[in-house]
Amino acid sequence: MAKVKKQPRPKAQTPKGFRDYFGAEVAQRTEMLTKIAGVYHRYGFDALETSAVETVEALGKFLPDVDRPNEGVFAWEEDNDWLALRYDLTAPLARVAAQYRNDLPSPYRRYAMGPVWRNEKPGPGRFRQFYQCDADTVGASSVAADAEICAMLSDTLEVVGIPRGDYVVRVNNRKVLNGVLEVAGLAGDDKEAERGIVLRAIDKLDRLGVDGVRALLGEGRKDASGDFTKGAGLSDEQAEIVVGFMQAKRADGAATVARLRELVAGSQVGADGVAELETMAELLSAGGYQSDRIEIDPSVVRGLGYYTGPVFEAELTFEVLDEKGRPRNFGSVAGGGRYDDLVKRFTGQEVPATGVSIGVDRLLAALHAKGRLDKTMDGPVVVTVMDRDRMADYQGMVAELRNAGIRAEVYLGNPKNFGNQLKYADKRNSPAAVIAGGDEFDAGMVQIKDLILGAEIAKNATLEEWKDRPSQYEVPRDQLVAKLREILDGQG
Amino acid sequence: MAKVKKQPRPKAQTPKGFRDYFGAEVAQRTEMLTKIAGVYHRYGFDALETSAVETVEALGKFLPDVDRPNEGVFAWEEDNDWLALRYDLTAPLARVAAQYRNDLPSPYRRYAMGPVWRNEKPGPGRFRQFYQCDADTVGASSVAADAEICAMLSDTLEVVGIPRGDYVVRVNNRKVLNGVLEVAGLAGDDKEAERGIVLRAIDKLDRLGVDGVRALLGEGRKDASGDFTKGAGLSDEQAEIVVGFMQAKRADGAATVARLRELVAGSQVGADGVAELETMAELLSAGGYQSDRIEIDPSVVRGLGYYTGPVFEAELTFEVLDEKGRPRNFGSVAGGGRYDDLVKRFTGQEVPATGVSIGVDRLLAALHAKGRLDKTMDGPVVVTVMDRDRMADYQGMVAELRNAGIRAEVYLGNPKNFGNQLKYADKRNSPAAVIAGGDEFDAGMVQIKDLILGAEIAKNATLEEWKDRPSQYEVPRDQLVAKLREILDGQG
Known part of the structure; x- marks a missing residue:
């Protein structure tokens, strides 16, 4: 069979002297x-x-x-x-x-x-x-x-x-x-x-x-x-x-x-x-x-x-x-x-x-x-996916957060590896991640991971002053918005 | 003398299929x-x-x-x-x-x-x-x-x-x-x-x-x-x-x-x-x-x-x-x-x-x-120029208005013909014109011409309902901002 000659792939590059802004x-x-x-x-x-x-x-x-x-x-x-x-x-x-x-x-x-x-x-x-x-x-x-x-x-x-x-x-x-x-x-x-x-x-x-x-x-x-x-x-x-x-x-x-x-x-x-x-x-x-x-x-x-x-x-x-x-x-x-x-x-x-x-x-x-531009963590709250079958519940959570004016999204990648979801939240500069699996749903609770606090703890070698403040805790589902607002307001 | 051949003037036109937005x-x-x-x-x-x-x-x-x-x-x-x-x-x-x-x-x-x-x-x-x-x-x-x-x-x-x-x-x-x-x-x-x-x-x-x-x-x-x-x-x-x-x-x-x-x-x-x-x-x-x-x-x-x-x-x-x-x-x-x-x-x-x-x-x-875009008179308040030598006073007025958040400008064309100044205000869709000459300055007053009201009167043939409301009046200089704000807030 004659080989079909393939077109070379185009280069993914901005033209010389041009740039992208993110x-x-x-x-x-x-x-x-x-x-x-x-x-x-x-x-x-x-x-x-x-x-x-x-x-x-x-x-x-x-x-x-x-x-x-x-x-x-x-x-x-x-x-x-x-x-x-x-x-x-x-x-x-x-x-x-x-x-x-x-x-x-x-x-x-x-x-x-x-x-x-x-x-x-x-x-x-x-x-x-x-x-x-x-x-x-x-x-x-x-x-x-x-x-x-x-x-x-x-x-x-x-x-x-x-x-x-x-x-x-x-x-x-x-x-x-x-x-x-x-x-x-x-x-x-x-x-x-x-x-x-x-x-x-x-x-x-x-x-x-x-x-x-x-x-x-x-x-x-x-x-x-x-x-x-x-x-x-x-x-x-x-x-x-x-x-x-x-x-x-x-x-x-x-x-x-x-x-x-x-x-x-x-x-x-x-x-x-x-x-x-x-x-x-x-x-x-x-x-x-x-x-x-x-x-x-x-x-x-x-x-x-x-x-x-x-x-x-x-x-x-x-x-x-x-x-x-x-x-x-x-x-x-x-x-x-x-x-x-x-x-x-x-x-x-x-x-x-x-x-x-x-x-x-x-x-x-x-x-x-002069350091006068806002540097707070402006990423979205990431609602992680523990249980693929509960996607409708996760979507309900983000809808609630967005309606309350909180920037939020559900993780849309492959949820299999949970570590990847937290890495993603990190890359997005997220202030917090929301975690809920079968146990939490049964108990009417959600876990919140405070990533601002997490970042502070990582920055400061002496954990003493932080040890009383857990960076992950459980709150009742109906307090999700209030608790996240607390975290967001506290930053900066 | 040999005539110098002139370059033809360029046409002032957008290229075909392009337009300007104002x-x-x-x-x-x-x-x-x-x-x-x-x-x-x-x-x-x-x-x-x-x-x-x-x-x-x-x-x-x-x-x-x-x-x-x-x-x-x-x-x-x-x-x-x-x-x-x-x-x-x-x-x-x-x-x-x-x-x-x-x-x-x-x-x-x-x-x-x-x-x-x-x-x-x-x-x-x-x-x-x-x-x-x-x-x-x-x-x-x-x-x-x-x-x-x-x-x-x-x-x-x-x-x-x-x-x-x-x-x-x-x-x-x-x-x-x-x-x-x-x-x-x-x-x-x-x-x-x-x-x-x-x-x-x-x-x-x-x-x-x-x-x-x-x-x-x-x-x-x-x-x-x-x-x-x-x-x-x-x-x-x-x-x-x-x-x-x-x-x-x-x-x-x-x-x-x-x-x-x-x-x-x-x-x-x-x-x-x-x-x-x-x-x-x-x-x-x-x-x-x-x-x-x-x-x-x-x-x-x-x-x-x-x-x-x-x-x-x-x-x-x-x-x-x-x-x-x-x-x-x-x-x-x-x-x-x-x-x-x-x-x-x-x-x-x-x-x-x-x-x-x-x-x-x-x-x-x-x-x-659907008529859902704002159609209020968004033009600037125009401070007219009665007396060219008082430009600094007029500039002081517009500065005061701008500092109060009111869109305002002083007339910058040739002030000789006062009618042109009012025509300009009309073209700019101005809600009001401010008028002050020697007499007003001496008395510490300014004239305000309510152009929104003027436009209403022009639209409605029966002047009856308007006759009690003069569209031009004098106010003390220090009430200029307050009075203009009243006019601007009243428009709808």
Whole structure:
């Protein structure tokens, strides 16, 4: 007989750069998104959910990040049209703002949360699909809109579990920077390349320190590995003006504003920027947002080229240990600013817009690092199966538990090996197992095994303090719910 | 001067077959998914979120629907690998169950909710991206797992707002059908085509009635348009056996089971199926699920070929009006069953599985049709801007309202035209507008315009009953929150 050649089996693997999220990971993110949506909603923002797929034409072909202009999207041809997965939530907003411009309220406040896709080389902790969580106001030119976004960002951080004092929203204004550059003799179209280098140099202050930035403003900088990065070629005098700007932060907002006003003296755009910062500070103060939550910080510039006015960044101010156990600042978890050519490429009309994007995964990581995510045993109570013929009785028990709001399930594997059932309960992180065989049914009783207590006993070598508390006991069947609730309430 | 040729502007349009969801549409779906996840969680199911992108190899190239075996997925080549958007949530579950088989608990109960993509011709109400909401148990061969899914489906429908009596979960078993086909002389590999036709014919009972199905079981059927569908070619005697099966439903589960047992007499697989149905009925009854919620109904077969045991379907039993105003049954909103070769294509090992998929969009449509979705004015309170220089005061007001949990915003457009501000509030579905200019500030007062009342007055021609209730009045500034809460609580 001829052998039929078998197809090789497919590999059970996620594509490179993609990952799966299980149980608590999903639940914690969902919970965080729900909390964030609650704040956004309270601020009058409306939800918008666009599809994952857009035409390449509507999306624009390139990511907005100037450092990687050619990094791409996942795209394919379909019916003579090129389609692609969205790479952020701003490009679809631009399309929506243009498509529905006659129907949407103006200003249009919208929030959006969902995955975006980047066709980039994956790396450790760097995935090709990740969540974004944005809020933008389209059609409002007033900096009141920017102030509102900053206030909302501050509220959001507190609502998701970052207490006041553990974060700061830092605000700056691109017009101030432009004014400073004008004063330094770097205005004009022929200086665009230099301005770009200055922008990115300031953005690296955290990492390189003042001397590193100064080097990048001048001839350039050689890093520890010997690689040389070409600088902006500024004279010492010019560089000093920029460094003065970076270090213009004073003890309070008023003093910082005064210092900035000195620095941009003679530049109209600079004066406009300082006035905008001042207005934002006033509005925020009136809303109860003082400098312990939102402060003016001239060192914030945001690397992206497209911002045109206020820029802001939320930073967590506590230290965490990195992979090697060294303390480091947790750093930025959100950022945004004003950008004014959102809809223009579709309609030709300039529409002002401002918005923020929160890095949900970073924020979750921060809460994990601070031990602020719920770690109670959230597994279900497992009703074990001693007697296969009594499955209806076991189902009755779990139904009763579920109706009482207790997460519960009956063991559905092969019940032959009882040890496997307890191992299963362990793997599920169960707080308790319920055990009932013929004897218990005859006596109208059930056994409860307290697995939280069991885990405590296993952790603590000295059994002394536990010995009076049995981790397994019998209760009358009709006290099953009450007893389990006692165990569940006692945990944590 | 030579004219620079301009790039044509991109079209601001969703790709064909895709759509955007706004405001309440997103919020209502999110709320429904949260409720469903709550029930699934209580039943011990754990969340799983896989990425939208899978390798074509892992996904399998084709949709499971036998009627459209060549209908496709959205796929593209990437680094010599073909990637595709998932077309359902079951194929990724199969990949996960194989990939993590040594780490996952067994049985593995998981739920998943999210968009899936189908590269099909779009039509009215038929989109290429839509939500699925699945729960499956992998690794449990006992029908206790199927019974649990049915109970969970019943609970879920009630939790999302379909009261008992407005739905029924109908249960059948493919083995019973196979037994009936065996009795009718349709067993054996050479009869597979006939069995497929029979399966799909029974599935059309609702639409075609008994005579229509009988025609499809025999020579075939000509529809109203004159199109002929070839039948299974059964003899009258054979067809009668199948029709008898379809109509085997009796007044209660026990009588139906007894009737089915008669029909499959002599077939082992048929007897097994009847025994499974009986066991499920027992387990469900023990959990409190009687035939007003879950009933045995032999006419449920589910069109898909891959089910191997219990099959079930949730149907809404009330009538709604269709587009032409005719009453019709709302019909099916969820379905599922047992399928046993989930993981086999990856590992060679047979792993039993059972699960359900809820049509979230259908369910939302049903709640809309019954007027059961919240229709209160959920827009924000709009604080209007009479005096541009007092923006900080207005921001202070909205901050106070938000802190009191009231959805509120300050008008951020150009405040020059006050009428535009009220039109905006109207477009936002605002319950109230707050108005304060120089006079009010001097007197420590604010004006409140009750837009709910305004809308009522506009709706009702006779102003008599309203004339004592002014829709705009002045209150002291420090009573702003209290007064607005009164208005918001009063709406219904």
